[in-house]
Amino acid sequence: MTGIRLEGIVKRYGTAAAARIDRLEIGDGEIVSLLGPSGCGKTTTLRIVAGLIEQDEGDLWFGDRLVNDVPPERRNAAMVFQNYALFPHMTVRQNIAFGLEVRRRPRAEIDRKIDAVLELVKLPGTGDRLPKQLSGGQQQRIAIARALATEPDVLLFDEPLSNLDAKLREYMRFELRKLLESLKITTLYVTHDQAEAMVVSDRIVVMDKGAIIQVDTPHRVYRDPASRFVAEFVGTASFLEGRIESWDAAAGRGTVSLADGLSLAGRGHGLKPGDAAVLCVRPEAISLLPPDQSGPGDHAGSVDAVVDLGEVIDYHVRLGGWTLRTRTIAGPRPGGPGDRVAVRLDPERCYVVAG
Ligand SMILES: Nc1ncnc2c1ncn2[C@@H]1O[C@H](COP(=O)(O)OP(=O)(O)OP(=O)(O)O)[C@@H](O)[C@H]1O
Ligand SMILES: [Mg+2]
CATH class of the missing domain: 3.40.50.300 (P-loop containing nucleotide triphosphate hydrolases)
Structure with missing residues (x-):
């Protein structure tokens, strides 16, 4: 033993x-x-x-x-x-x-x-x-x-x-x-x-x-x-830099305000309002929808690039001043390059770390 x-x-x-x-x-x-x-x-x-x-x-x-x-x-x-x-x-x-x-x-x-x-x-x-x-x-x-x-x-x-x-x-x-x-x-x-x-x-x-x-x-x-180093090394993510806007330490969640005026929610710990922070958005946190199916809380974005890998399709999506990377199982496409899309983010899969 x-x-x-x-x-x-x-x-x-x-x-x-x-x-x-x-x-x-x-x-x-x-x-x-x-x-x-x-x-x-x-x-x-x-x-x-x-x-x-x-x-x-x-x-x-x-x-x-x-x-x-x-x-x-x-x-x-x-x-x-x-x-x-x-x-x-x-x-x-x-x-x-x-x-x-x-x-x-x-x-x-x-x-x-x-x-x-x-x-x-x-x-x-x-x-x-x-x-x-x-x-x-x-x-x-x-x-x-x-x-x-x-x-x-x-x-x-x-x-x-x-x-x-x-x-x-x-x-x-x-x-x-x-x-x-x-x-x-x-x-x-x-x-x-x-x-x-x-x-x-x-x-x-x-x-x-x-x-x-x-x-x-x-x-x-x-x-x-x-x-950020760990989030970058393990799996893939898009990294959005800003400051903590509001934070509920007990629940371990809050919002990050980004330089371009966007405010996005995520989970994390050891943070407080005003801290420099990075929102790590995992590909599976992002859903893309045609603009006419947009719901409350969704953001307006546009498709930058579509990479067809066969079983999955990679999307690069513009949201404010950022490019997000996501991946969908091949199926109906929400849009092609240049098209407007609704971007839905799952805050449970967005991780906030110190910036
Ligand atoms: N015999 C040695 N003499 C001098 N420097 C060394 C020696 N062995 C390792 N180093 C240095 O120590 C550091 C750690 O090396 P190590 O071999 O443990 O890395 P590693 O994580 O296994 O990397 P890799 O994934 O490339 O195998 C490196 O900067 C390396 O250059
Ligand atoms: Mg080695």
Whole structure:
């Protein structure tokens, strides 16, 4: 039973802090993702947990065991890399056996475990192949099987799906989530792909410039972003800048007055009248209607551009001095480029953050 706790962890390269984690706790059996743009410190943090990099400051706990000075091979953590890192001259069985042989497990046990993990990743019967005789997705599954064979307390993934093509990557997210859910092994998962983090994780840690910005369930990271950075990084949104006009702190909602005179409602917290604020309007907050179907509270706008993506249609809509982006399931069109439309905003899906 092993949760992970990072306390006051700092790693510097020169004077710059590559990672600065004040506190992060990953529950026993929990799947947590580190999500953020390139260079924000995800790999650095993961490697500190693995023991491949030593932190300059702070404590790392596996359960109630302080592991600061425990070498990687004695942390009982297994890591899966983006490039699979399979030994090319060894068969699948030999690849999986490697970690078990290093640990001097009996042959019969090794064979049994290889069969079990190959079954788990749904690749029984590939044991005698070389990695090059497998597809990229299959190789990645073997890398996962190899990690699982040693029965680690902690699983660490660094962008494990990034080398796969888009379709397979999307499929593998769901497969990996199912597998991890069934294993109940504490997992730290690094990705810069927000959709992947949403599918795979119980909780997401959003990072920027080495620090944690928000830790929440995927649902809350999307629906209750802590800042414009989070709203921008997770999902898409249009950002309208202004000031808080009125605010009901208890209800966590209010209105933002925008520079062009528009006043729009949204949800948020920690704000008060007069504060600089940004209204983050998610695509699904916006409905477009022909002008003759306009209702109370709707705004007059016009269609700027229509992008037909097949199953969905993207609209760029002018509203006051702003361009909003929305998306509809392909169907009857409210209007084409240049047409006037009624813009209806759902304040439950507009999020107000500090400006
Ligand atoms: N060995 C090193 N020497 C100097 N600087 C480093 C070293 N390793 C990482 N850094 C710097 O530390 C910061 C964090 O790097 P890290 O690899 O953790 O980012 P990341 O979030 O994993 O990014 P990516 O998504 O591109 O993999 C970056 O600014 C990087 O340039
Ligand atoms: Mg990285």
